[in-house]
Structures are given as structure tokens and as C-alpha cells.
Amino acid sequence: MNTSKPEVVVITGASAGIGRATVRAFAKRGAYIGLVARSRDGLEAARQEVEAAGAKALVLPTDVSDPEQVEAAAAAVEKEFGPIDIWVNDAMASILSPFTEIKPEEFRRVTEVTYLGYVYGTMAALRRMKPRDRGTIVQVGSALAYRSIPLQSAYCGAKSAIRGFTDSIRCELHHDRSNVHITMVQMPAVNTPQFDWIENNMPHKPQPVPPIFQPEVAAEAIVWAATHKRRELYVGSSTVEAILGTKVAPGILDRYLGKTGYKSQQTEQPENKNRLSNLWEPLPGDRGAHGRFDDQAQDYSAQLWATENQDWLILGLGAGVVLVAVGAYLNHQAQQERYVAQKDEDDRISESDIRAEVARQLHQSTNRSSKLDKWNLLTGLTRFAWKALTTESKNNQKATQS
Structure with a gap:
């Protein structure tokens, strides 16, 4: 990247939505930003935010389903x-509906925007980045790229397709030994305006499946x-759980989502059947980054923080292991030293100890003059003398070795 x-x-x-929040995040870095979307109203509002942050923006009303545009x-x-350093593919369209109720042209439209829009964006970026041998492409993905849910067959299919073609391109870049980097960021449910503009064939208003995150969390990840240089990035513990869950127990999740997935994607408010969607044309006005779920959305992801700081966490964990090992070693050494000191104390027999023992034995023998007592005196003094001699020998050996 050119710094x-x-x-x-x-x-x-x-x-x-996420794209708008990402514009704001890059504007804070002073980036020059090409703003690509269909809604001129939204793009003009985004441009004003970029310029207010001291950066520059270019408004480019574009339908990403058209490769020429x-x-x-x-x-x-x-x-x-000048040369593009970073290309972020985020444009999307969707429809909330059972598959059997989706019209062929609706399914095609979602696919053209959400999948082929990424394909055409990646093509345009690589045409410029590969000859320069630098640049980064970020595909804004979803946990749904791995774990599909009911009522979103078109969107889930597009996100899965994005992951598949991105992996293929990555392999080709490795083959060419290119320094161009391509990555995919798998998102959780995010509080964006899309739930008020997607096509909806269900009786109630759409909602993201909790837990819900604010778009600023997604923008930070992007x-x-x-x-x-990360191959792929998961955002939110719910994304990690969905991806791992479908690897471990996909059949169980199929049945679980079949039971809960309809209700979890709808509020209790009835849908206005006359509401317009942006499937075919952009809606007027500036929709901003946030949807109507601010009271439910989280503005922080501990999982994302851990991912961003995993190198430091691994270093800290390694340092902790070393400290524990050193502490255990020092404690063991201290115990050994205490044991040796105590053993030496127990084994050490001074001259005064010998005199005291002899005096004790003699005192006992003067009070008892039987042969048995004299024999006990002799054997007792012999054992004590032997212990004294062996202890002295050990002490001499230690002194010689030291």
C-alpha cells in the first residue's frame, strides 16, 4: 500500500448502512474516497461527511450490476x-421470502447486485492493482456465507458465491506470486436501514437476527x-458460533433454524404492503448508516477486539506461561533447599551431642547395674558412634566436592 x-x-x-459507516471510518484516516452506489441523495450526504472530516470524496452514482458502470x-x-489502494465491495440487495414465492426476476436481481456486483468490482480493482503489484480488496461478507437461513435463499446464495469465487482468486494470486491482497470480512447481524428497504413477502416487518451490532463495529473490522494481511475476518461471537456450528452439526442447525428462523427475522409489527423497496430503483432521501434497532444494537465486539489484538494476546499468554514455569521452578528449588537444610540439620551430630548422649547412657547405667542394662548401654553407644562416623564421612565428601 502506498503510504x-x-x-x-x-x-x-x-x-x-455498513458502506456509509465505512466511508466515515476511512474519512477519519484522511483517505480519498470514491463513493459508489445508486442513491445520489445518500452519496451527496456521504460526501459532505467526508469533507467535514478533512478528507476528499468523489460521488459516483453507479449500479454495480452493470460491469461497464x-x-x-x-x-x-x-x-x-490516482491509483486505487483499497477496494471495498459492500453493495447488496435482498428479499425476505420463502423461495417458492420469489419471482425469477427478483432472484436474478438480488444475485446480480449482491454477487455479480462483487465480481465486477473485483475485476475493476484487479485490472489496476495487478500490474502495479499492490493493493487490497475487501469483500464484505456475512456469517450467512457459511450458515444459510430460511427466507433469504437469494442473499445466502450470493454470499456463499462471493466466498467461493474469492477463495479461487486468492489461489490465483498466490500462483502469480502477486502482492495484491484479497480478504473477506464475515459480518453478524447489523443495525442498518436495509430492513426498511428490502423486498418483503412476509406479513411482518423484517429485522436482523439478534445479537445485533452497530454498523461502526462492521466498519472498524473492514x-x-x-x-x-488477514485471509478472513470474523466479526462477533455469533458469527463464529454460526460458522463453527454448521461445521460440527449442520443437520441440527437445519432443523433448529427451520423452527425458529421465520419468527426471529420478523418483528411483531405488520408490514405495510404498499411500502417501496430498493430492489429495482434507489429510494429517495438519505438513509444514513443506522437502522431502527439502536436500542438493541451493541457498539462493541469483544471477539473483534481479541482478533485485532491476537498477536499481543498470544505474546501475553506466552509470557504468562513462562512466568508460571519460572515460578514453579523457583518454588521447587526453594523446597529442595529447605529439604537439604533440614536433612543436614537432622544428620549433623556435634561433639556436644556425643558427650550428652554418652552422659545420658552412663547415667542410666549407674541406676541399673544389670548385665542387660550394660549390654543396652554398649549397643546404644555403638549405634550412636556409627551414626556420628557416617555423618562425618558425608560432610567430608561434600567439602571435598565443593
Whole structure:
């Protein structure tokens, strides 16, 4: 990445939601940002936020399902700001509906925006990055790329496809020994305006499946992924649980989600059947980054923090293990020294000890003059003398060795 000048960043889906929060995050870094989306109202509002942060932005109304429009946007960014350093694919469309109630053209439209939009964005980025042998592409993914849920067959299919083609491209970049980096950030449920603009065939209003995170958490992860060489990044413990769960017990999750997935994606409020969606055309007005779930959304992810700081955590864990090992060793040494000292004390027989023992034995013998007592006196003194001699011998050997 070129660090001698501000980063040049392209963000698709920049007008609202995660894309809008990501625009703000890069603007704080002073980046020059190409704003790509269909909604001119949202893009103009995003541009004002970028400029208020002291950075620069270029508004590029674009339908990412059209490869020619995507290519034109990339060319305009490089003409205005110079070589693109980071390309973030985030544009999406969706429909909440049982698969059997989705029209073919609706399914195709979701696929063209959410999947092929990433394909065309990646193509435009690689055309420029590969010859320069530098740059980063960030694919904004989802836990649904691994663990599909009911009512979102088109969206889940697109996210899974993004993961598949991204893995393939990564292999090709390794084959070419390219320094271009491509990464994917798998998101949890996020509080964005999409739940008020997606196509909905269900009787109640859509909602993200809890736990819900604020879009700033997602934006932080995207910026971090764009500036670190990580193959893939999971955001939120719920994402980790979903991905691991489907690897361990996919059948159980199929049945569980079949039972709970319909209700968990809808509020209790009835849907307005006359509500417009943005599936075919952008909705007027600026939608911003947040949806209507601020009271439920978390603005921090401990799992993301641990991921971002895992090198320090591993270092700290290693240091802790070393400290425990050193402490155990020192404690063992201290115990050994105490044992040796006590043993030496027990074995040490001084001249005064010998005199005292002889005096005690003689005193007892004067009070009892039988042959048995005299024999006991003799054997007792003999044992004591032998102990004294062996102890002295050991002490002499230690002195010689030292």
C-alpha cells in the first residue's frame, strides 16, 4: 500500500448502512474516497461527511450490476485521485421470502447486485492493482456465507458465491506470486436501514437476527482488514458460533433454524404492503448508516477486539506461561533447599551431642547395674558412634566436592 500519500479507497454501497459507516471510518484516516452506489441523495450526504472530516470524496452514482458502470467508476477515481489502494465491495440487495414465492426476476436481481456486483468490482480493482503489484480488496461478507437461513435463499446464495469465487482468486494470486491482497470480512447481524428497504413477502416487518451490532463495529473490522494481511475476518461471537456450528452439526442447525428462523427475522409489527423497496430503483432521501434497532444494537465486539489484538494476546499468554514455569521452578528449588537444610540439620551430630548422649547412657547405667542394662548401654553407644562416623564421612565428601 502506498503510504506516501492519502489512501485512495473505493467503497461500493457507500450511501447507507455498513458502506456509509465505512466511508466515515476511512474519512477519519484522511483517505480519498470514491463513493459508489445508486442513491445520489445518500452519496451527496456521504460526501459532505467526508469533507467535514478533512478528507476528499468523489460521488459516483453507479449500479454495480452493470460491469461497464463499475469500470467507469474505477477509471474516474484514478483520474481524480490516482491509483486505487483499497477496494471495498459492500453493495447488496435482498428479499425476505420463502423461495417458492420469489419471482425469477427478483432472484436474478438480488444475485446480480449482491454477487455479480462483487465480481465486477473485483475485476475493476484487479485490472489496476495487478500490474502495479499492490493493493487490497475487501469483500464484505456475512456469517450467512457459511450458515444459510430460511427466507433469504437469494442473499445466502450470493454470499456463499462471493466466498467461493474469492477463495479461487486468492489461489490465483498466490500462483502469480502477486502482492495484491484479497480478504473477506464475515459480518453478524447489523443495525442498518436495509430492513426498511428490502423486498418483503412476509406479513411482518423484517429485522436482523439478534445479537445485533452497530454498523461502526462492521466498519472498524473492514478498515482493520484492509490494513492487515488477514485471509478472513470474523466479526462477533455469533458469527463464529454460526460458522463453527454448521461445521460440527449442520443437520441440527437445519432443523433448529427451520423452527425458529421465520419468527426471529420478523418483528411483531405488520408490514405495510404498499411500502417501496430498493430492489429495482434507489429510494429517495438519505438513509444514513443506522437502522431502527439502536436500542438493541451493541457498539462493541469483544471477539473483534481479541482478533485485532491476537498477536499481543498470544505474546501475553506466552509470557504468562513462562512466568508460571519460572515460578514453579523457583518454588521447587526453594523446597529442595529447605529439604537439604533440614536433612543436614537432622544428620549433623556435634561433639556436644556425643558427650550428652554418652552422659545420658552412663547415667542410666549407674541406676541399673544389670548385665542387660550394660549390654543396652554398649549397643546404644555403638549405634550412636556409627551414626556420628557416617555423618562425618558425608560432610567430608561434600567439602571435598565443593
